[in-house]
Amino acid sequence: MIKNVQIIDSLLRERFGIPYKQEIPPEPLEMLIATILSQNTNDKNSHKAYLNLRKVFPDLNDINGSNPREIEELIRVAGLTKQKSMAIISLVSAVSAEEIQVSRNYLNSLKDDEILQKFTSIKGIGLKTASCLLLFSLRREVCPVDTHVHRILNRIGLVKTSSPDKSFEVLSKVKFDKGTAHSFHTNIIRLGRSICKPQKPVCSQCPLIDICKYSEKDLSESTISRGGDFMLLDHV
């Protein structure tokens, strides 16, 4: 599988380039909260919600003990307000009660699996959020799997799975070369937003067409979508 991952990564780099990566990675708590906000919405709205939150809580730990309604109002633009505010409050209160530690030094001493297990035990934090912490904040070679990544990996034939979490399980066995997990993950999402869309993939313009095993390729000359290059988790 690693060979195929390398081929896909290189084809996507040729098309989209090497994705932007922040010089200084965001702090773990910042990344976890930004990822919670990013669920089921676009990056523009989740970024707005994140900025609203930071304006009132420059220190995110201060969210602990605040009124859930206030959090809901601040993040409303990102949708799923109750669910997301509950997840954020559960996380911050677990940190405050020292049930979980988010210091970079401490997390750096743990293995990927240990971190995933610790954070997914918090209500409202799933495998995708915990794996984004690993990739974007701790710079581990791990590829989080959202709906875009799950759909595309199945279409290409790299995995045959029924859910993003199952795809992550398969992908987590891959030993990514240094720096590859970030470009692979980010460029797959770009592909999913612009070319390999859920309803109508524009296969005629896809850089992966020669290796993709999808049986329903659409080879008509359609236009690909522009924009959507802004990635929230690289701008936290």
Ligand code: SF4
């Ligand atoms: S060839 Fe089509 S189905 Fe396959 S990855 Fe590209 S756009 Fe998606």
